[in-house]
Amino acid sequence: MDESQYSFDPSYGYTIEQLLTVRSPKAPKDFDDFWQQRYQRALLINPQLYLNCIAENQSGWQVFEASYTSTDEFMVRGWLLLPVSGEIKRGFIVGHGYGGRDGPDFHFPFKDAALFFPCFRGLGLSTSTVISAEPYWHVLHNIDDKARYVIGGCVEDVWLATSALLGFLPDLKGHLGYMGISFGAGVGVLALAFDSRMSRGHFNVPTFGHQSLRLRLLTNGSAHSVQNYCQTHKKQVLEVLRYYDAAIAAQRIKIPIHCACAMFDPCVAPPGQFAIYNALNCEKQLYVLEAGHHQYSHQAEQDAVLMAQLEHFFAPLNA
Numbered sequence: 128m129d130e131s132q133y134s135f136d137p138s139y140g141y142t143i144e145q146l147l148t149v150r151s152p153k154a155p156k157d158f159d160d161f162w163q164q165r166y167q168r169a170l171l172i173n174p175q176l177y178l179n180c181i182a183e184n185q186s187g188w189q190v191f192e193a194s195y196t197s198t199d200e201f202m203v204r205g206w207l208l209l210p211v212s213g214e215i216k217r218g219f220i221v222g223h224g225y226g227g228r229d230g231p232d233f234h235f236p237f238k239d240a241a242l243f244f245p246c247f248r249g250l251g252l253s254t255s256t257v258i259s260a261e262p263y264w265h266v267l268h269n270i271d272d273k274a275r276y277v278i279g280g281c282v283e284d285v286w287l288a289t290s291a292l293l294g295f296l297p298d299l300k301g302h303l304g305y306m307g308i309s310f311g312a313g314v315g316v317l318a319l320a321f322d323s324r325m326s327r328g329h330f331n332v333p334t335f336g337h338q339s340l341r342l343r344l345l346t347n348g349s350a351h352s353v354q355n356y357c358q359t360h361k362k363q364v365l366e367v368l369r370y371y372d373a374a375i376a377a378q379r380i381k382i383p384i385h386c387a388c389a390m391f392d393p394c395v396a397p398p399g400q401f402a403i404y405n406a407l408n409c410e411k412q413l414y415v416l417e418a419g420h421h422q423y424s425h426q427a428e429q430d431a432v433l434m435a436q437l438e439h440f441f442a443p444l445n446a
Contacts, residue, residue: 128391128418135345137393143415146390146401151374152339159379161273161370166321169198169283174291184211186233188242195291197248198283204252205245205288206231215241216445218299220288220325222311225262225349227251235306236438239445241296245288247281247314262310266349267356273367278314278335285318293324301326302444306437309334309395309420310349313373316403319384320376327441328380331387331433332419335373336399339365348394348420374399377406385412385440387433389419412440 130136155161174195182190188208197203208231209215218241221232227250235242249258249265258277259265268277285305293300305328307315312333319328334350335341342354342365357364369375384407388400397419404413414433417423 128421128423130391133347133393135393137396137418137421138391139344139396139398141390141398143390146388146397147405149337149340149398149402149405151378151402151406152337152369152372154372154375154378155369158370158375162317162321162376165279165283166286169286170290172196172198172287172290174287174294176291176295178207178295187211187238188233190231193243193245193291195245195287197287198280201248201255201280201284202253203245203248203284203287205243207244207292208233208242210238210240213239215239215296215299217241217302217304217441218292218296219243219304219306219441220245220285220292222285222305222307222315223247223251224309224311225250225265227260234434236434237441241292241299243288243292245284247284247311249277253284262349263352266352270353270356270367271360271363273370276367276371278317278371281314282317285314286322289322289324300324304328304441304444306331308332313403316373316380317371317376319382320379325382326444327383327385329385329387329437329440330403332389332392332395332416333373333386333400333403334395335371336377337374337402338368338372340402341396341399342368344396344398346394346396350394350396374402374406377403378408380407380409383410383412383440385414385437387414387416389416391417391421392419394420412436
């Protein structure tokens with residue numbers, strides 16, 4: 128892997144054997160209470176899903192612009208894909224990376240599914256005048272307050288997306304899956320740790336794993352922003368981030384999980400990714416990527432293998 132374009136080694140010198148031994152940090156005593164209370168409050172909200180059809184048949188899908196109300200009365204927008212023909216047997220919430228998304232994805236091999244693509248608050252279609260859409264600043268929004276930190280709101284956006292989809296298609300109860308990449312994967316870990324409505328999940332190069340280690344490793348991306356801020360607000364930030372550690376949350380997940388973790392990643396340090404996978408106490412599968420957030424020669428081949436694995440992994444949802 129070519130690391131010459133970086134001022135640091137995005138593999139951090141870890142072998143696969145070493146990555147598989149990275150442990151998660153100790154949880155705050157009130158970690159579960161903190162998140163359970165937020166989850167229960169979120170369940171009380173009527174998301175008031177609104178759909179507007181913008182394409183009757185695009186690659187075999189009906190395409191809808193979607194919006195729903197999340198916590199703090201935040202309007203979350205995105206897209207919903209429904210198959211043009213056939214029975215809808217399962218549903219997916221699909222989380223995006225920190226680059227946001229400018230449209231739904233049509234490449235998933237789930238032609239019998241409803242695919243919901245929300246844009247997390249402040250990002251993509253869910254931009255706001257009070258939250259920066261720039262990842263460098265978005266990740267810092269209210270980072271000094273564990274109750275108001277923007278990542279917590281994004282987790283709640285996942286929970287309300289689930290409520291919205293189940294409200295629209297109630298027969299999908301027991302047939303829901305979550306897929307997230309990078310930022311959306313880290314948010315997904317935190318969400319699935321406390322939401323019993325999901326049956327399976329996939330995390331691709333998940334962030335927010337082992338926060339104290341994440342802040343010590345040279346990196347690009349949103350973690351670099353947090354590292355810079357932490358230089359002058361270390362004690363307060365570290366205390367807040369203990370509640371937003373995906374490796375701690377992963378220990379609470381009870382459903383089957385598929386992870387794709389990278390050996391080389393300049394934006395989400397691999398030890399943090401593997402800390403999440405290692406912490407899982409549920410049925411789990413791992414696919415090791417050569418790299419994340421970096422172009423490499425075998426990427427298309429690995430992407431194809433990963434998609435085939437996901438098709439098999441999520442097959443039980445349509446049973």
